[in-house]
Amino acid sequence: MINTKAIGFTIAFAIVGTMLLITGCGGGGGASYPTPGLPANAVVFDSFNATDIANRAVSDSGYVGTSARQAKPLSSLKAVMELASDQIRSTDQSSSITTGASQTIVIDCTDDFIPSSGGNITITVNGNESSATGSLTFNSCTFDGIVTVNGSISFDGTGNNAGDFNFNGGGSITITDTSNSTSITMVMRFSESVNDFDGTFKSSFSFSIEGLPDGGFLVESTQPLVGDMSGVTAGQIMISGGNGTRIRIDITGLNMADVFLDINDGNGFQDHSSINF
Numbered sequence: 196m197i198n199t200k201a202i203g204f205t206i207a208f209a210i211v212g213t214m215l216l217i218t219g220c221g222g223g224g225g226a227s228y229p230t231p232g233l234p235a236n237a238v239v240f241d242s243f244n245a246t247d248i249a250n251r252a253v254s255d256s257g258y259v260g261t262s263a264r265q266a267k268p269l270s271s272l273k274a275v276m277e278l279a280s281d282q283i284r285s286t287d288q289s290s291s292i293t294t295g296a297s298q299t300i301v302i303d304c305t306d307d308f309i310p311s312s313g314g315n316i317t318i319t320v321n322g323n324e325s326s327a328t329g330s331l332t333f334n335s336c337t338f339d340g341i342v343t344v345n346g347s348i349s350f351d352g353t354g355n356n357a358g359d360f361n362f363n364g365g366g367s368i369t370i371t372d373t374s375n376s377t378s379i380t381m382v383m384r385f386s387e388s389v390n391d392f393d394g395t396f397k398s399s400f401s402f403s404i405e406g407l408p409d410g411g412f413l414v415e416s417t418q419p420l421v422g423d424m425s426g427v428t429a430g431q432i433m434i435s436g437g438n439g440t441r442i443r444i445d446i447t448g449l450n451m452a453d454v455f456l457d458i459n460d461g462n463g464f465q466d467h468s469s470i471n472f
Contacts, residue, residue, distance in 0.1 A: 228349065228365025231382040231403035231413060233435050238410030240440035245456045246468050249442050252414045252434050253452070253470075255381075255404065272402055276385055279331065279350040279364050297321050304336040313337040314344075326353040333368055343371045348383070358392035379406040394424035412436050417443075425449055442467075 240248060256272050300318040314335035321328050328351040336344040346369050352362030365384035371377070383402040389395070399419045405411040413435040420430035426449050434442040439459035446452045450471055455464040 228363065228384045229367060229382050231384060231401045233413045234403055234405035234411035236410055237412055237435070237437040238407070239437040240434075240442055240456060241458060242456065242467065244409075245442050246454060246470065248412065248434060248436075249444055249452075249454045249468075249470060252412070252432065252442075253444065255402070256400065256414065256432070272381075272383055272385070272400065275348060275368075275383065276362075276364070276387060276398075279329075279348065280352065280360070280362050280387070280389075312340045325355065327351065330366075341372060341374050343373060345369050345371075358390045360389045360391055362387060377406065377408075379404060381405075395421075396423070397421045410437060420446070422449075444470075 238244070238248070298320050300320070302316040302318065304312070304314045304316065314333070314337050316336060317332045317334060319330050319332075328349075330347055330349045332347040333344045338344075346367050348364055348366035348368070350362060350364030352360065354360040363386045365382075367380060367382045370379045370381070381402060381404050383400070385398070385400040385402075387396060387398040397419050398421075399416050401413070401415045403411060403413045415433050415435070416430060417433045418429075418431035420427045420432075422428045422430075427446055428449055430446045432444040432446075434444070436442070441457040441459075441464070443455040443457070443464055444452050445455070451469070453469050454467045456467040457464045
């Protein structure tokens with residue numbers, strides 16, 4: 196759940212919201228979400244670290260190799276999206292919420308589904324039977340007394356009786372490892388369309404991670420990720436690093452992808468490896 200060996204203490208938590216940077220996938224409801232950028236002092240990619248970084252990026256996204264509707268690891272961006280979408284769905288189905296009304300929910304971080312030891316998540320939702328907007332605020336949400344999460348995510352969504360559900364979101368969270376006073380900041384923006392009846396989905400996203408021991412990076416879905424209940428079956432992810440280096444991940448099938456590396460030497464992307472998730 197928290198991979199302390201892979202990247203110090205990687206993206207330790209997440210529970211609402213996710214991505215949107217692809218052209219033509221603008222946010223819904225007139226909401227304004229951040230645009231993640233390449234962090235300062237980003238890690239420079241090379242043939243030695245490219246595969247590890249590719250695996251790290253898809254792990255942090257929580258998308259590749261996982262179902263669009265099943266429970267997600269709390270260490271992934273998809274987990275954040277899932278919590279946001281669940282709040283929109285519960286609002287749409289609640290007769291107590293009317294247009295313009297506001298509902299505030301506080302989730303104690305010691306609840307069974309969050310293996311943590313303190314703090315809470317405050318969720319505010321406004322909506323009706325067909326649409327909703329809201330936000331999640333992480334208030335010193337602590338895992339095992341070591342990893343603490345703070346920050347906020349905003350989101351909006353719409354649904355209909357045909358099972359079509361669309362939502363957008365974005366924001367920033369900071370994860371602090373109190374055992375070594377290290378902090379990671381994750382800025383995210385996202386958009387997803389799902390059909391609740393057949394499980395098909397299409398998602399676009401962008402997120403940056405800053406504060407990793409070896410340097411941060413920017414991850415973007417340059418081709419929307421598509422799939423069904425079994426997982427992601429197609430799409431493309433671009434990871435940008437320091438000195439103009441890039442890693443491209445082409446998803447070739449369920450749990451499979453090819454990795455291409457561009458070390459900015461004028462030769463463009465070169466076939467590097469294949470990875471399984």
